[in-house]
Amino acid sequence: MKRCLIVDDSKVIRKVARHILETLQFQVEEAGDGREAMSRCEEDMPDVVLLDWNMPVMSGMEFLQLLRQSGHADQPKVVFCTTENDMAHIRAALDAGADEYVMKPFDRETLQVKLQLVGVA
Amino acid sequence: MQVSDSSSRVLAALLQSRTGQQLTMSRRWRIETALSSVLRERNIPTLDRLISMLIAKEDPFLADEVVEALLNNETYFFRDRTPFDVLARDVLPQLAHARRDQRRLRIWSAGCSTGQEAYSLAMLFDEDRERWKDWKIEILGSDVSQKVIDKARAGRYTQFEVQRGLAIRQTIRWFEEEEDGWTVAPHLKSMVRFETRNLLDPQGARQFDLVLCRNVLLYLCKDKRRQAFDRLASVIASDGALLLGAGETVIGQTEAFAADRDIRGIYRPAALQAPARRATGT
Numbered sequence: 001m002k003r004c005l006i007v008d009d010s011k012v013i014r015k016v017a018r019h020i021l022e023t024l025q026f027q028v029e030e031a032g033d034g035r036e037a038m039s040r041c042e043e044d045m046p047d048v049v050l051l052d053w054n055m056p057v058m059s060g061m062e063f064l065q066l067l068r069q070s071g072h073a074d075q076p077k078v079v080f081c082t083t084e085n086d087m088a089h090i091r092a093a094l095d096a097g098a099d100e101y102v103m104k105p106f107d108r109e110t111l112q113v114k115l116q117l118v119g120v121a
Numbered sequence: 122m123q124v125s126d127s128s129s130r131v132l133a134a135l136l137q138s139r140t141g142q143q144l145t146m147s148r149r150w151r152i153e154t155a156l157s158s159v160l161r162e163r164n165i166p167t168l169d170r171l172i173s174m175l176i177a178k179e180d181p182f183l184a185d186e187v188v189e190a191l192l193n194n195e196t197y198f199f200r201d202r203t204p205f206d207v208l209a210r211d212v213l214p215q216l217a218h219a220r221r222d223q224r225r226l227r228i229w230s231a232g233c234s235t236g237q238e239a240y241s242l243a244m245l246f247d248e249d250r251e252r253w254k255d256w257k258i259e260i261l262g263s264d265v266s267q268k269v270i271d272k273a274r275a276g277r278y279t280q281f282e283v284q285r286g287l288a289i290r291q292t293i294r295w296f297e298e299e300e301d302g303w304t305v306a307p308h309l310k311s312m313v314r315f316e317t318r319n320l321l322d323p324q325g326a327r328q329f330d331l332v333l334c335r336n337v338l339l340y341l342c343k344d345k346r347r348q349a350f351d352r353l354a355s356v357i358a359s360d361g362a363l364l365l366g367a368g369e370t371v372i373g374q375t376e377a378f379a380a381d382r383d384i385r386g387i388y389r390p391a392a393l394q395a396p397a398r399r400a401t402g403t
Contacts, residue, residue: 085280087298090289101289103280109197110285116202117288 002120003027003044007037007060008052008081013104017050017081020108024121034058038066045074048120051098053082053089061096068097077118081106124152128172132191135175139188140265141321141349142340148191155190159183189268193340196234198286199241201367204335204386209245211384212362216330217252219360225257229329229356231320232337233262236273236313237286240305242333243312244295261329263318274315276305320349324356332357335366343374350375354390363388 004026006017018028029046031037035058037049049067053060064078079100080093090101099118102111115121132152133144148155156168163183165171174183199205216226230239239262246253264270283292283303296303320337332353338346354377357363363378364387365371371378371388381387 087293090293094289101284103284105281106284107281110281113202113286114284114288 001025001027002048003029003046004120005029005031005037005040005046005049005076007031007034007049007055007063009033009055010052013052013081017111020111021050023108024112024115026121034060034063034066037063041067041070041072041076045072046076048077048079048115048118050079050081050102053080053084053093061092064093064096064098077120079114079118081111124149124168128152128168131172131175132187135184136188136191139184140192140319141345142192142265143342144191145340148193148340152191156187159186159190189266192266192269194234194266194269196237197282198237198244198291200238200286200335202286204333204364204367205241205245207384207386208242208331208364209249212331212364212387213245213249216362220330224255225259226331227259227327227329228261228331229333230260230262231332231334231353233264233269233273233315234266235269235278235282236262236276236315237278237282238262238333238335239273239313239315240276240295240309241286243309244291246312247295247309258312260313262313262315263320264315265317265319267317270315270317276310277302278305279303320352321345322352324352327356328358329356330358330361331364332361333364335364335369337366338369338374339366347375350377354378357390359390359392361390 004021006014006028008014008017009032014030018030021028029040031040033055051060051064060080060082067078068075077099078097079102080098081102081104083104085103093101100114102114112121129144129149129152136142136144153168156171160168160171165174174180175187220226228242230242233239239260242260246258262273279302283296292303295306295309297306334353338349341349350371353363371380377391378388379391381389
């Protein structure tokens with residue numbers, strides 16, 4: 001069973017994403033900001049991270065840059081999942097090492113295809 | 122809101138007469154949702170009142186709007202993915218070989234809804250640009266609904282639609298960001314044209330090398346489905362191919378097509394059951 005870390009400061013979004021991911025047979029963990037996500041990754045690296053952009057304490061972009069610079073060999077796939085839906089943000093995310101990008105709102109099919117495209121579903 | 126059997130019958134008759142399609146059980150379940158926007162926009166208080174207006178023919182445009190609302194326009198880019206992999210890996214290379222002298226391919230996305238399937242085909246060709254350099258690729262998308270064809274022709278999609286089925290790098294490659302949505306890039310648009318057309322109508326003298334007709338025939342009764350297969354057979358080149366939806370087949374439906382022996386999900390005009398072996402010279 002593949003493991004997904006949902007990183008979002010919204011409990012509602014985490015709940016919705018968890019429900020979808022569990023129906024897709026993922027083992028799900030949650031973090032409310034980038035720093036908490038980094039701690040979880042240091043403990044046990046997930047297969048994929050579903051990552052919000054704007055969060056308190058540490059943003060999704062800061063987390064992604066830290067993760068990609070961490071030197072860990074077992075880098076997870078990172079799928080941004082955000083309301084920042086313009087081309088500039090998308091390009092910045094890809095340049096920073098994101099594998100995919102989901103624009104909120106999204107549905108099950110969208111997320112499933114994105115996860116298939118990065119090779120974890 | 123409970124949809125009575127008598128109301129369902131009125132709506133079913135209307136849909137059948139306008140499009141040849143049945144009000145299947147799955148559609149009956151969503152009548153209320155499907156028609157809610159018509160009720161709201163026209164300030165019609167109840168479904169019963171709407172049915173009365175339809176019967177009395179109080180407004181000539183109301184029936185058009187109701188039919189549009191009842192049609193299932195669900196679609197997204199590269200829907201079900203596998204058929205597009207089959208086209209790219211098996212069918213298009215065969216056609217490239219068979220049409221190597223003419224260097225022209227004509228493809229029909231029948232029942233294309235808001236155009237994502239037709240544009241996905243254009244994307245397939247763009248992904249393999251080197252192979253198709255100097256080819257004339259003509260993709261036709263058609264649907265019985267004027268509303269969806271207008272949207273397809275505009276090639277403008279919401280952020281929700283534009284990411285359904287596409288990798289983000291494909292989105293930024295094939296779409297231009299605009300203030301209120303995303304528009305298909307001009308070089309893809311130039312490969313595709315759209316028209317309002319009922320699959321059951323005579324199709325004229327046109328001919329196609331490949332026809333996609335996915336999740337359309339399932340809404341037709343058996344006789345209409347047979348008629349639709351005959352229409353399709355009349356326009357597919359003798360060495361052309363038909364692609365149906367994942368749950369659809371020709372078995373027990375028509376003698377006009379037979380399953381390709383080598384490529385799962387592909388159907389050939391019955392006179393030629395093997396993969397493309399001869400060009401039509403068209």
